[in-house]
Amino acid sequence: MSSEHTVKPEEEPAEADADTEDAPVSTGAESVVRSLENAGVEYLFGVQGGAIMPVYDALFDSEMTHITMAHEQGAAHAADAYGIVSGDPGICMATSGPGATNLVTGLADSNMDSDPVVALTGQVPTDFVGSDAFQETDTTGVTMPVTKTNYFADDPDTVGDVVGEAFAMAKRGRQGPTLVDLPKDVTQADTDAEPGRATTPDTYRPPETADDRDVREAAEVLADADKPVILAGGGVIKAEACHELRRFAIEYDVPVVTTMPGIGAFPEDHDLALEMAGMHGTGYANMAITMTDCMLAVGTRFDDRLTGGVESFAPDAEIVHVEIDPAEISKNVAADYPLVGDAKAVLEQLHDAMPATPDADEWREQVQEWKTEYPLDYPMDEDGPVKPQYVVETVDAATADDTVVTTGVGQHQMWACQYWRYTEPRTWVSSHGLGAMGYGLPSAIGARLAADDDQSVVCFDGDGSFLMTCQELTVAVREQLDVTVFILNNEFIGMVRQWQDGFYEGRRMASDYNWMPQFDKLAESFGAAGFRIDEYDEVEETVEAALDVEGPSVVDVHIDPEEDVYPMVPSGGDNGLFALRGDHL
Structure with missing residues (x-):
């Protein structure tokens, strides 16, 4: 559209x-x-x-x-x-x-x-x-x-x-x-009163620019930093500030980490990109936010899934916090240099106020070493069950860079974060703070109607998440909306099962979903195209076939039921002590 x-x-x-x-x-x-x-x-x-x-x-x-x-x-x-x-x-x-x-x-x-x-x-x-x-x-x-x-x-x-x-x-x-x-x-009731244009009350005056003196002080601290990092949150995208973020980071050579809502704010194929930090963030992003001495945080509320334990979050860093809502300043993480204002305007202010590029060559080299040391990878046995990460990577390779990805909530959501390379804003659509299972399919419908005609829309969902709102497939069929749903089906509420294995001695209470329907057949009963994947040699061909459908299609991908999401920072833990496998927890 x-x-x-x-x-x-x-x-x-x-x-x-x-x-x-x-x-x-x-x-x-x-x-x-x-x-x-x-x-x-x-x-x-x-x-x-x-x-x-x-x-x-x-x-x-x-x-x-x-x-x-x-x-x-x-x-x-x-x-x-x-x-x-x-x-x-x-x-x-x-x-x-x-x-x-x-x-x-x-x-x-x-x-x-x-x-x-x-x-x-x-x-x-x-x-x-x-x-x-x-x-x-x-x-x-x-x-x-x-x-x-x-x-x-x-x-x-x-x-x-x-x-x-x-x-x-x-x-x-x-x-x-x-x-x-x-x-x-x-x-x-009767009325002849014509409404005017949409306006806010005169008393509502959200801040635009930050105080100039505060901006100068923050710019000096950033320029003097030995280990600077930018933390880009969802507010960067909301404020249409991605261009300003990219210009600032590239011109001043500062590595960029994103929050989960901030995915797409900075292109993940750039050398300065460290991708997502937090509970299931990359190892190199979590190392950077742990070891930095100066963090420029833009449009983020520092939620617990990002910070882990607040006392161990960026422990040696001076925090420059750019935020339009003053209530978020120092709510979770104390701000040394609060800059209250619109992210777009304040990033422009900071750009103009920077006295120099930080002298941080050793830091930039260290960041690149962490990328080499902690890559996102996974073991793959072509004779074994299909790995969900491989499915995400395959769909990414088969679609354009501006493809919109929506998800439900759970393990599949994390794999879609980690193994899809996002280069544009407004292409990542998910439920972050609330973590609402069932979000994926209806959000794909809304995204399809908002996206350009030549943009693809794909949804990664879990079997439990899809089942919560699968009735919306009737809407996609009725409207003939071109959305492709990949159900990463492990017959579990996978994230719950992972936590039960890691923290509840493997007592898998009410997380086993081996009673799921055949989702490809269910899709066909709704009038959508249905596909099923059980083996690796079916993945590429089926992905292409599903994407070629002009209208809604559903792919029931039977994945390794024991696959877990790593890296992982246990709830309230230290981001710098992330686990790479289960025995690290």
Whole structure:
């Protein structure tokens, strides 16, 4: 799909020309729809229902495209992925009660990962609120902890502007999900109030540039460092700051580590790239963040899967933390030089303030030695069961560099991080902070609709993760979406099984999934193309065949059930003491 409609985060959607406006709005529901149109929305993901029905009725004559999902959780994940790939907020819709509560997992995921999403939920009429009416839920109360902000719309004359504000809030500053609860009497009521363009309140002023003196001090520290490293988080991508990051790193010759949400912020085929750090990060990335004496951390919240034990994280480093949300400064890791502002703007400030390139040739040589010493590799017996890493590498080799990869959550997610080489932003789509199993397939649907027509979209999923949301395959078939799903099937909840083997004396309680269906046959029953891989000599040919399908396809890849994810830093451990195999734990 074309991405020409994408609005850059710092821009406001243009107001519609008065001479080309549609007919005046006549109801609150029409005002909601007009507000979305004013914001440039192209796709919406949702499930119909009684309380949201007036809004759906108003959509009947709209040029926006509604994608009916099989489950509201799928709608939220699809909207989340649409926002990640396009840069614009994804829109999800649901009715009151169970429809709204089914969105909560997706909203919590968006909130943890700072992804721009707008949720529109139906609600019982205002006179019934608080009476335990049919399908009534305190939606704003339930979702307040997992949204950036939410609204209860109580006036048909202002409901369109409220929706516009929710859209603007989702993408400005630290991005995140917003929600508007829409009582049925409000959306059915008469109004002639035309909503304006999507804007944030005058009182909402997220920081843009950091204090110049603070920037100069941080630049001097970086220039004087003997072992500098850049830690690039997801905020770099959200701020459209990848160009500025690459320019800074390359010009000043500073190695770059990414967080998992930051994958794609810096090309992994560059000599300065150390790839992902943290629990399952590369050995060389974890060595670099452990031994550095000065870390430039950009757009990261220093979550526990990155840091391990905070007391052992970058123990000798001065921390320069660039972050748009001041609440994240020194929340988990103390910042010696806090630079509060937009990542794009602050990286430009730092670039201009740098007095010199760090004199760190020995450090750069050491980093390259770590790459040689701790490569990502795996043993492979061609007569044995298929290794999942080989499957990931094979699909990577068969697809273009700008292919979008989505995943569920578990071991397959980590292998997709480690063994796929990412060179572009907005090509890695996953559930990071919440770790929501079932994210992979619905997110592939959202990603497909956000991506360019000539981009491929592939999903790596696990058998347990796929089973949670496999009903969304009906959507991909109905819409004839060209997505290819590779189920790395080990008949376990693999990450749980790995932890049980490593930390619970091998007591595999409730992690054995040997009751899985034949996923290739299941896919065919949905109307998708189904494939199965059992042996190495089937991998390349089957991968090519699945990718050649014009429409959805599912490949059930039966992998080595005992394969584990390494390197691994045990929870709360020291990143510099990562395990390379089970007996290192």
